[in-house]
Amino acid sequence: MGTISRRTFMQQAGLLAGATALRAADAPVDHTLEIATTKVDLSPKRSIRTTAYNGQVPGPLLRLREGRPVRIKVTNRSANPEIVHWHGLFLPSAMDGAMEEGSPMIAPGASLVYEFSPRPAGFRWFHTHTFAGGDFSKGQYTGQHGLLYVDPANEPGQFDAEFFLTLHDWQGQLLGSDDGSMNPSYDISTINGRTLGYGDPLQVRQNQRIKLQILNSSPTETHWISLAGHRFEVVALDGNPIPKPQLVPMLRLAPAERVTAFVTMDNPGVWILGEVRKHVQAAGMGIVVAYAGASGKPVWQQPQTLSWDYTVFGAPEAKQNEAVEVIPLEFSAKFKGHGAMEEWCINGKSYPNTDSPVLKTGQRYRLLLKNPSLDDHPIHLHRHVFELRSLSGARATRGILKDTVLVPARGEAAVEFVADNPGPTLLHCHQQNHMDLGFMMVFRYA
Structure with a gap:
């Protein structure tokens, strides 16, 4: 067999019509997702057109119950064949949302229903799993990412507020590096689809214990995140509880990684939660955290080093x-x-x-x-x-x-x-x- 590219392989494989693993799209469903092109305002001066779920970036938060069967209808209104990967779930291959495993693609104008019993409990997500090939209007370069949380059968819920945050990079270009490789460089970076100061602040109160669920949906970039004036108590990685929760000054998230952390709000003021590297925060990756009754310009405290070690949690x-x-x-x-x-x-x-x-x-x-x-x-x-x-x-x-x-x-x-x-x-x-x-x-x- 001669060497062929992933692009050629997927084109030759084509669309799998009438997949027996997926039930009829006209039966009752629990959730609906629509894949379509939409306008997204990333900043006061920057709007883009991108493909997204339900006309929003990130897509809707789906909260499911562990082990309870769910049916999710996905309709593809875009011009290209699409697929949805349910990242982190233990699913049959036909439901997982990867063509390489035999999951069917969704033709333009068509709908499919994914049906499964979600497990394990914890912070998961969903996203496209298509070929982009340097086209920044396709694949992970788009707004096709959404949050999914599988609630356990019982969870103590020992926190006062919960926030889901999604890190993403946009409008890139391919640049050559010293080793001959081509890697994207990005013009703008966001949290929850907005640049620093443009999105709604996280509103907190003194002495609250907040729960942060943070996803890095970037197509290629690792990010370091800090919350000025506070530390993170990391309790789960990729949605899975860790043996030794630890207080750390910053988080590192590679593409597709998730971190669950608690923060004790014991330092009143108006602060910035954002990317530690100055040039990435300057591109927009940050969000304001405001205590009730506090005012003034948001404060950032620059860490001097990048710090992260998986093994301290083991x-x-x-x-x-x-x-x-x-x-x-x-x-x-x-x-x-x-x-x-x-x-x-x-x-x-x-x-x-x-x-x-x-x-x-x-x-x-x-x-x-x-x-x-x-x-x-x-x-x-x-x-x-x-x-x-x-x-x-x-x-x-x-x-x-x-x-x-x-x-x-x-x-x-x-x-x-x-x-x-x-x-x-x-x-x-x-x-x-x-x-x-x-x-x-x-x-x-x-």
Whole structure:
């Protein structure tokens, strides 16, 4: 079989009509999503037209109950075939929303109904999973991202207010780097689709304990977030509770990562919650946090260093009794010169020509993620959760459960998961440009 690009593969695969896994679109549904082009005012001086859900950015917050069946009708009013990926949920492959796993695309003008019993509980999200190929009007470069929270059967709810925040970057251009790769650069960055000072402030009161649910939906960029005058008590990563909640001065979120944190509002004033790096905050990534009765210009306090370590949230490594099968995965790029990147590879192969390891149901696997490249890579595993075991330069750890992990440039990570959800299962870099250039592979169950 000759080498073909992801674009060609998807074009050849075509639209899967009349998928038996999806019920008739005219039956009663619990939620509706409409994919369409809409105008979004990012700032007082900057409006764009982008594809979004229900005419808003981010899309609607869907609150579902763990284990309670739900039916969500998606209608595609855009000009291109689309698909919705339910990121972080344990779904059958046909429902997951990835064409590479066999989920059907939605033709322009058509509707499909996704039906599933949501699990696990926690902070998830949904987004497009289509090819963009450097077209900033498609894929993750658009406004097609929405928040999804699966409420557990019982949750104590020991907080006074809850805020959902979505980080996103817009209107990019491809720039060449020293290693020959092409990476996007962005003109504007937002929280909840608005630049700093344009969106509504978060209104709080003294002595409140607020809960922040933060998603990085950026197509390619990692972000560091701080709240001036306050610290974050991190309690969950990617929607999954951590063994050791910790107070930290800032958060780091790679594309697709989520952080759940509490903040005790014990420092009255008008503050800025925003990106730590000055040039990104200047591009708009920030939001005002205002105490009741406070006034004045919002205050920012600039941290001097970038700080983040997954492993501080984990338990000490313990002796492992489970039998583990190791799968080494090495990431690399092949270039064709003149500043244009040809493809990203896993173990020397680019999708759809990557290997497809066969998993045995019930077996525990360790993925050794080796990254000798010059780029960080947020690695996402569909339809499963994995446990972070080790990371370059940090201690071994247990108990941190995630679906996306940032593997540093010239570094490596080890994660483990149990093969407990049969069906084609996609693993890929969550950077849109890397995914488009073949950075993905599909695990298959025996």
